[in-house]
Amino acid sequence: MSALLSIEGLGIGFGGLRAVDDVGFSVRPGEILSVIGPNGAGKTTLFNMISGVYRPDKGRVLLDGQDVTAMEPHLLARRGLSRTFQNLQIFQSMSVLDNAVAGYHLRESGSVLADLLALPASRRRARDAREGARALLARVGLERMADREAGALSYGALKRLEIARALALEPRVLLLDEPAAGCNAVETEEIDRLIAEVAASGVAILLVEHDMKLVMRISSHIVVLDHGQKIAEGDPASVSRDPAVIAAYLGTEGASHADG
Amino acid sequence: MRMTPKSATLIVLMALIALSPLLFPSNFYYRVGALIFVNAIAVTGIVILTGYAGQVSLGHAGFAGIGAYACALAPVHLGLPPALAVVLGAVLSGVLAYLVGRPILRLHGYYLGVATLGFGILVTMVLTNERALTGGPDGIEVADLGLRGLLGDLGLKLSNGQFWYFFSGLCMLIGAWIALNLHDSPTGRALRALHGSEVAARTVGIDVARLKLRAFVISAVYASVSGSLLALQNRFVTPDVAGFMHSIEMVTMAVLGGVGSVLGAIFGAAILTLLPQVLTVFAEYEQMVLGLVMILVMIFLPMGLLPSILRTLRRKDE
Numbered sequence: 001m002s003a004l005l006s007i008e009g010l011g012i013g014f015g016g017l018r019a020v021d022d023v024g025f026s027v028r029p030g031e032i033l034s035v036i037g038p039n040g041a042g043k044t045t046l047f048n049m050i051s052g053v054y055r056p057d058k059g060r061v062l063l064d065g066q067d068v069t070a071m072e073p074h075l076l077a078r079r080g081l082s083r084t085f086q087n088l089q090i091f092q093s094m095s096v097l098d099n100a101v102a103g104y105h106l107r108e109s110g111s112v113l114a115d116l117l118a119l120p121a122s123r124r125r126a127r128d129a130r131e132g133a134r135a136l137l138a139r140v141g142l143e144r145m146a147d148r149e150a151g152a153l154s155y156g157a158l159k160r161l162e163i164a165r166a167l168a169l170e171p172r173v174l175l176l177d178e179p180a181a182g183c184n185a186v187e188t189e190e191i192d193r194l195i196a197e198v199a200a201s202g203v204a205i206l207l208v209e210h211d212m213k214l215v216m217r218i219s220s221h222i223v224v225l226d227h228g229q230k231i232a233e234g235d236p237a238s239v240s241r242d243p244a245v246i247a248a249y250l251g252t253e254g255a256s257h258a259d260g
Numbered sequence: 261m262r263m264t265p266k267s268a269t270l271i272v273l274m275a276l277i278a279l280s281p282l283l284f285p286s287n288f289y290y291r292v293g294a295l296i297f298v299n300a301i302a303v304t305g306i307v308i309l310t311g312y313a314g315q316v317s318l319g320h321a322g323f324a325g326i327g328a329y330a331c332a333l334a335p336v337h338l339g340l341p342p343a344l345a346v347v348l349g350a351v352l353s354g355v356l357a358y359l360v361g362r363p364i365l366r367l368h369g370y371y372l373g374v375a376t377l378g379f380g381i382l383v384t385m386v387l388t389n390e391r392a393l394t395g396g397p398d399g400i401e402v403a404d405l406g407l408r409g410l411l412g413d414l415g416l417k418l419s420n421g422q423f424w425y426f427f428s429g430l431c432m433l434i435g436a437w438i439a440l441n442l443h444d445s446p447t448g449r450a451l452r453a454l455h456g457s458e459v460a461a462r463t464v465g466i467d468v469a470r471l472k473l474r475a476f477v478i479s480a481v482y483a484s485v486s487g488s489l490l491a492l493q494n495r496f497v498t499p500d501v502a503g504f505m506h507s508i509e510m511v512t513m514a515v516l517g518g519v520g521s522v523l524g525a526i527f528g529a530a531i532l533t534l535l536p537q538v539l540t541v542f543a544e545y546e547q548m549v550l551g552l553v554m555i556l557v558m559i560f561l562p563m564g565l566l567p568s569i570l571r572t573l574r575r576k577d578e
Contacts, residue, residue, distance in 0.1 A: 053459060077465030089463075091456030093520070094449075102453045106465040108446040112474055115445035116438050122445050129446070169464060 004029050004204045005173045010059035019045045020228045027204040034207045034215045037225035043208040051083045052076050083175035084162040092151040099150050103168025104129035136164040155182040175206045266440040269523045277429035290421030297428035298489045300529040303513045304435045305482025311519040313475040314455030316373045319380025323353040323480040324487030325502025331491045335403040342405045346488040350481045357480030365472040380507050387499035399498035402491045424493045439522050518564025527566045
C-alpha cells in the first residue's frame with residue numbers, strides 16, 4: 001500500500017534556532033508511526049507543521065500525494081486529518097457531550113438560517129451528531145460524564161475526550177500528541193487498546209508519546225528526533241538498540257555505559 | 261420531564277411581559293418597559309457575538325444608528341412603509357457588518373474591538389454632518405409605524421405606551437427564541453467552540469474566520485432592529501443612537517447581566533435601563549453610583565448577575 005501521509009525535508013526556524021530541520025518520513029493506512037525524542041527535540045513543532053498550525057519554511061507535507069503544506073487546519077480536517085494536543089485544547093465551558101459533538105462539525109453544519117429558526121433539518125443534523133458523539137464517548141469510557149461541564153474532568157479524562165473529538169471527524173490520518181500523559185496505568189492500557197483499534201480500522205496514526213513501553217508495544221515504525229533532526233528510524237526493536245538513540249536519551253557517557 | 265433551558269427562558273420572558281403591567285403604578289412604566297425590551301434586543305445580539313463567539317465589538321450602536329435612520333429616511337425618500345424600512349435597515353447593517361468584519365475577523369486579538377470602535381464613530385460623524393439628509397445633531401422625525409392604528413381598526417385599542425410595550429416585548433421574545441435556537445444548533449456549537457479554543461476549533465474543521473463573521477453579521481442585524489424600534493417608538497431620532505456611549509451601554513448590559521446567557525443579558529438590559537431612573541435620588545452622583553454598581557458586580561459576580569444568582573440558588577437546593 002502506498003503512503004497516505006508523507007513528510008519531505010520539513011523544517012522550521014524560530015529566530016536563529018532550527019526547531020525542526022530536514023525531517024522526512026511517510027505513513028501508510030493502518031500504520032502506527034511514533035515520533036520519539038528527548039524533551040525539546042521538536043516533536044510537537046513537527047505536529048504543528050503537519051496539522052497546519054505552523055507554517056514550515058522548508059519542505060513539503062503530502063496527503064494522498066497532494067501538496068498540503070501549510071494548508072489551514074480546517075481544510076486539512078476536510079481532507080481527513082485530525083489531531084489532539086499535548087497541552088489540552090478543550091472547549092472548557094461546554095459540556096463533555098458538546099465537546100465531542102463539535103468533532104462532527106463538518107458533517108453536522110448546514111444552513112445558518114435553518115439553525116437560527118431551529119428548522120427540522122437543523123435539529124436532525126444536531127441529533128445525529130449527538131447520537132454519534134454519545135457512541136464515541138462510550139468508546140473512550142466517558143459516557144457517564146456526557147452532561148458534565150468539560151472543565152470539571154480530570155486530566156486523563158480530558159485526554160480521552162480529545163481523542164473522542166478527533167475520532168468524530170472519522171479521520172484517515174490521526175495525530176496524537178502524548179495521549180497517555182497524565183493517565184494512570186489502567187487508563188494508559190485503555191488508550192493503548194483504543195489506538196490499536198483505530199489503526200486496525202485503516203487509519204494512519206502519528207503518535208508522540210513519552211511512555212516508552214506504550215510506544216514499543218504498539219508502534220509499527222518509529223522516528224527518533226533530537227535537536228530537531230531525525231537521528232534514527234525503523235521498527236521498535238532496531239530503534240531501541242540504535243547507539244545514536246541511546247546516546248540522545250542518556251547522553252554519550254550513558255551510551256558508553258550501555259555499550260559496556 | 262425537565263424543561264429545556266430554551267423553553268424555560270421563553271416562558272419566563274413571556275410571563276414577565278404579560279404580568280409586569282399589573283404592577284405598573286402609572287402608564288409611564290409601559291414606556292420604560294418598552295425601552296427595556298428594545299435594549300434587550302440589541303443586547304441579545306451581543307450575547308451571540310460576545311457570549312457565544314467571544315468577540316467584542318465597541319461600535320454596535322453604529323448598526324443601531326443605521327436601523328434607526330433607515331426608518332427615518334426610507335419612508336420619506338424611497339416611499340417605503342416604515343415596516344419595510346426596518347427590513348432595509350437590517351439588510352444594510354448585515355451587508356455593512358459583512359464588509360467591515362470580513363477583513364478584520366481574519367486577524368486575532370483586539371482588532372475587532374478597535375475597528376468597530378472606528379466604525380461606530382464613523383457612522384455617528386456621517387449622521388451628524390450630513391445635515392441636509394439626516395437633520396444633523398438636532399435629529400430628525402420618524403414616520404408612524406401604523407400598526408397601532410391597524411390594530412385599533414380591528415378592535416384592539418391600545419394606548420401608544422401599551423402598544424410599544426407589547427410590540428417590543430414580542431420582538432424581544434422572537435429575538436430571544438432565535439438566539440436560543442442558535443445556541444444549541446451546529447452553528448452555535450461551533451461559535452462556542454471557537455470561543456473555547458480557536459486552535460482546537462480549526463482542527464475539527466471549523467472555519468473560524470467565517471463563523472466569527474456570521475456571528476458579527478447576525479448581531480449587527482439585532483442592533484439594527486433595536487435601533488429601528490427605538491426610532492419608531494420615539495418618532496424621533498438623533499445621532500446619539502449611534503454614539504459611543506450607546507455601544508458601551510450594550511456591552512455593559514450584556515456583561516453585567518451575564519453575557520453567556522440570553523436571559524441574563526436581558527436581565528442586565530432591564531437593570532441598566534431601570535437603574536438610572538431609580539438612581540435619580542442621587543442627583544448629580546447618579547453616574548458615579550452607576551459606575552460603582554458595575555465595578556462591584558464585576559468584582560464579586562464576574563459571570564454576571566443572573567448566572568451568579570442562579571448558581572447560588574442551585575447550591576441551596578443541594
